Structure formats: structure tokens, C-alpha cells
Amino acid sequence: MVHTSLDVVDEKISAMGKALVDQRELYLGLLYPTEDYKVYGYVTNSKVKFVMVVDSSNTALRDNEIRSMFRKLHNSYTDVMCNPFYNPGDRIQSSRSVFLCRAFDSTVTSMMIQVC
Template identity: 45%
Template sequence: MIVCLAVVGHQNNPLYIQSFTEADDALKLHHMVHCSVDVIDERVDNPKKSGPTINETFLGLLCPTENYKVYGYLTNTKVKFILVTTDLDVRDADMRTFFRRFHAAYVDAVSNPFHVPGKKITSKTFAERVATIVKSFGLTTTG
């Protein structure tokens, strides 16, 4: 189950973060997202260590913990998508599909002429579309 989804700008500023769990876990999930930004930056800055995946937008598993797995995706404009899930046996193909659909929703949201680039995404349409994408992956949302 997806418990948190975030969009982080190219200057590591949060553009969108949504928790799909109880409020008690929200702070812990925000911390995990923040820590995973460092992992993404390390992979981008050190391409020899990260291998051939740096040429790809899907960064794969960033940092597994006991209860969560954190996946990352990097757009061509250096915007980072971070997904935190409690499902410990997720296939990379499913994550790629999810991120492609999420990326399409993000592009639609920032293509809005009223959206200011680099500012938080506050579109209700975007939030609804994200909730639909999360639900379509067989996951429930409570937030």
C-alpha cells in the first residue's frame, strides 16, 4: 500500500507531498522523503557508483527500511518523485508504470497557465488524479 507520495523540485524544495495514512505517521514519512532526496542526489552526483540506471528516469529502490520501501524517479528537469510503500514485495515494472502515470499527471498540472513554476502544486484536480492513480494500483487512500 502506498503511504506517501512526494514531488521535490530541482532545488530540493517540496512541491507536493501527500500522506495516505494516519496523521501520526505523517511526520515520519516526511522525514523518510527528506532522507531519500539525499540518496537521489548521491546517485546523480556519483554515476559510477549507481551504475547504468542513471540514464533512466526510474531510480528504483532508494532506501528500504524494516516497514517501508522508498522508490524514486527523476524527471529530465531534475524534479524528483518519491513514493513510500508498505508493500515489501513490489515489482519494478509496477513501479515504473505507476511513476509514468504520475509523471503524466504532474506534467498536466504544471502545464496549467495559472501554475507558477517552482511553487507548490495546489491543484485540486491534480490531487484527485493522484488519488485515482493510487487507487488504480489496488491501494486504498484515507487522506
């Protein structure tokens, strides 16, 4: 399901083309709905892709809330990547940037609690 969604992300990015950069709208919306799950997507300016899978029975989450969660995730991810002690390509749980990794982990954990 996630692999199929990544194909949809690539299609949306190529369809938007330069408009994606001009609009600064990084949220791609609902990518792949199924009976059991809904898959949402987000792409950063540097083409890093975030995919979120939500249970279809969760009707409490609206599009604006999903968009807000992606922005929070993106901000936390940016904080980790901007850390001078982080080596690009390392896992985010790198021992050199423990504080920022904990912050990233707590952001992801709080998002998962919110979704559940």
C-alpha cells in the first residue's frame, strides 16, 4: 500500500511540476484510500517524502489536521537535519544528536497518539 502511494506521490509531483515550488504547498492530500486505510502524502522542497497511513474508521481526523501534523513532522525533521553534528544519511536515532532525535521521536509519538 505504501509503495503504491509513493507512485502516486511521484505522479502528483510530476503533474504539478514547477507549480509545486511556486505555491509552496507541500501537502499532497489523500493518495490512496482503501476500505481499511487512508494514505496521505507530503513532500518537502528537497523531495523528501512523508507518508501517513490512517485507519479509515478514524473519522475524527480532517484534512487540516493531517496537514498540520505533516508540517509539525517536517519542522522536527528539519531541526534534526540542520544539526551540525548530524551526518546526512545516518539514521535519525544517531547517538551524536540525541536531544534532537528525542524531540523528533516525541513528535512522531505524539502524532501517533493523536491518530489513535
